Amino acid sequence: MQDELKEKIKDLPELPGVYLFKDKKGNVIYVGKAKNIKERVREHFSISLRHPRFEKLISNTFDFDYIVTDSEADSFLLEANLIKKYLPKYNVRLKDDKKYPYLKITLNEKYPRIFKTRDIREDGSLIFGPFHSAKSLMKTLKIILKIFPIRTCKYKLPSRQKINPCLEYHIKRCPAPCVPGNISEEEYRENVRKLIEFFSGESENVEKWLENEIKIASENLNFEKAAILRDRLFALRDIHKGYVAHMDEDVFIDVIGFSRVSKYAMCLIIPIRKGRIWDKEDYLLEFPEETPDEEIIEEFLIQFYSRGIIGARKILLPFEIPNKEMIEKVLKEKRELNLKISFKPKDEKEKRLIQMANENAKLALDEKLLEKGVLKERVPVSLIEIKDLFNIEKLPERIEAVDISQTFGDERVGAVVVFEKGKPKKSEYRKYKIKYTESFSDAQMIYEVVKRRIKRLKEENKEFPDILIIDGGKPQLSFAVKALKEEGIENLCVCSFAKTFDQLYFPDGRMIVCPRNKRNALKLLKLIRNEAHRFAITYHRKKRKEKIKKSILDEIEGIGREKKIMLLRYFGSPERIFSASIEEIKKVKGIGEKLATKIYEKLHKIEK
Incomplete structure (x- = not known):
């Protein structure tokens, strides 16, 4: 074949x-x-x-x-x-593309009508969309029809037969052009024109027009008309309540966010009209797993912008695509859209908008894949950010961290904490008593703990972490890398995380201070580091207390197990025994003045 x-x-x-x-x-x-x-x-x-x-x-x-x-x-x-x-x-194709609704305005009719449709065949009508949510589309449409009422019925107008006005007329969402003389064709067309302006992103022009009409009606003492127009103006402003002004009024941009898992991707559009964020529209795409991200975005741009009314003048992408000029040319020649495609934010505002779009795309993709059963649980945004920050291919589902705790070389211990999918897995936490390192250097103790940890994982045939974090700076990192190399581990992502400025050090010499746009990553990394510190210092304090109990109280002649327990119960801790006077020690059941004096002198090293 x-x-x-x-x-x-x-x-x-x-x-x-x-x-x-x-x-x-x-x-x-x-x-x-x-x-x-x-x-x-x-x-x-x-x-x-x-x-x-x-x-x-x-x-x-x-x-x-x-x-x-x-x-x-x-x-x-x-x-x-x-x-x-x-x-x-x-x-690459829009997943379930048929579900996305469009708005159609039948301009080829004398009295155009507006309605939701999925039939986007060209028949002389004006098409807006696609819209990501049919529910939110219908909610907006109900409000806007109160401001600029036009019909939604299927009648062919004008008609010879008598038609009675429907409910839409009585609730003031249709001017009933079906009734001769109810509204002039010119007035009706003005409503249609203003409605088109609204859906094209020119809502502020509509507001100014309404304000001017209210002024004219008031000057002509037509207060009834002025009141109707005022209500329409308030309804229009209600639609925009909560819209965020981000940029100058002359800004019309579609900001596209992108997220991908396996053979699914989410392209999310944040439309900005007159400097305001209007909403967000998300579109799920499906494709062969080997498809490059650039090709997915290109196919989406052609499929999405090949139909409907586009209110944007610029498309802001999260990364570069090879066929940018060709797509601009296609949209200009075939759609008469003078759209500029850019992947370089011109300022901090655009940069933040791309970050916001990407974050929303990630969350929207998680929701869709959870619905489909592709994901069993949501992937934390923090892990996505850590993956980008560390520039690794695999999502770091398992992260381990190592810390050391000691007091001037006394009771030297190490600890390993484990986080899976951004959450602590305490059943796999491990404590280490330093056995083989004589030095009091934290870096050399890190070497021992890392070496013992890797050996144990190999012996038990357990998975290695996706990232190994060492609490400390460059010296601690170099000894950790030495331990890994001696155990034959070359490809494990390892770094040290210093407390000074929350900087990350990598074996290749890179030093990264976690940027502001990776706040979720920084929050999780600090949580892991602090948890390793807490676990290590808790173990260290426990060992010190055990040493105090054993080395001081057990060395005093006349104090057995029972009297030691009585002392600890009475005072509550070894530290309080240290600060107690002879008279206070005597109050403990079974402790006389002679023994109390002996305990006091031993603890305070007083010689007669």
């Missing part, structure tokens, strides 16, 4: 267009675009150029077809339409 297809490639045109790969049942499994169809299809089948991502695709391809277009720009839009039509298995 592959040989037959290679022969068929020879007859392909060297022109721009779209090609369709089909399985043995004739189903379209992949749609691609090309400047040169013949060259692009040949690349797919060429062994020397074949990418692992396309191996499954080619093995399941039994036939292909193509459509020639006038230009490469046409092929971009045609590809997007065919992906929506066939939902091919190996393409």
Whole structure:
């Protein structure tokens, strides 16, 4: 079959267009675009150029077809339409694309109507969308129809038959153009025009127009009309209540956030109109796992911006894409959209907006995948941020931290704490009494604890941590790395975390101070470090108390186990026995003056 297809490639045109790969049942499994169809299809089948991502695709391809277009720009839009039509298995596509609603305004009718639809075929109507939530769309529509009432019914107007006004007229959401003389066509068209302005992001122009109309009605002593317009103005402002002003009034941007897990990704759009955040719209995409992030974003841009009214003048992306200029050209030539695509924030405000969009995309993706059962629990944002901060490929689900505690070389101990998925796993905490290191140096004790920890994990055939954190600075890190190398561990991510400025040190010489935009990562890292410190110092204090009990009280002649217990119960702690007088010690049951004096003298090292 592959040989037959290679022969068929020879007859392909060297022109721009779209090609369709089909399985043995004739189903379209992949749609691609090309400047040169013949060259692009040949690349797919060429062994020397074949990418692992396309191996499954080619093995399941039994036939292909193509459509020639006038230009490469046409092929971009045609590809997007065919992906929506066939939902091919190996393409990036909006998951459950049919669920996203659109708004349609039938401008080709004398009295246009507005309604929610999923039918986006071109018929002369104006289309807004897609909208991520049908519920929020209908809520906004109910309010805006009170401000600029137009009809939602299916009647063909004007009509020869008599039509009685419906409920929408009586609740003031429709001016009833079905009743002759109820509203002029000019006045009705003005409502339609203002409604279009609102959904195009020009709500402030609408507000100014309403304010001016109220002023004119008041000057003409038409107070009834002024009151109606005032109520419409207040309703419009209610829609924007809570919108956040971030930028200058002349800013119209779509900020796109991106998050990905396996074969799913979330593209989340934060639309900013007149410097205000309007809402957020999230779209789940599905694709082959090997698909690069850049290609996912490109396909989303073409699919999303190929239809509907777009109020943005600029698209702000979280990272660079290779076909930026081509997508801008396609949208300009075929959609008459003069959109600029950028991946470089021009200031701190835009930078924060991208961070906000990415964080919201992450949360939205988690919610969708939890609903689908793909994720059993939400992945903490802190782990995502740590992954980015440490520049590692795998999500750090298991993090271990090591700390040392001692008092001038006395009762030297170490501790290891374990966090899984951002939460402490206390059943796997481990304590270490320093046995082999004579030095009082924390760094050398770190070496012993790390070496013993790794040995035990190897012996018990347990998983290594994704990240190993050492409490301290460069010296502690260097001894930890030495221990790892001696145990043959080369690829473990290890760092030291210093308390001075919360700086992270890495074996390759990097030093990172956790940035403000990684606040969740910093919070978790500090929690882990502090927990390691708490666990180590608690063990150290316990060992000191045991030493005090054993070395002082047990050395006094005449004090056995029972009298030692009586002393500790009476005073509550060894420290209080130290500060007690002879008279106070005598009050303990079974302790006479002679023994009390002996205890006092021994504790305070007083010689007669």
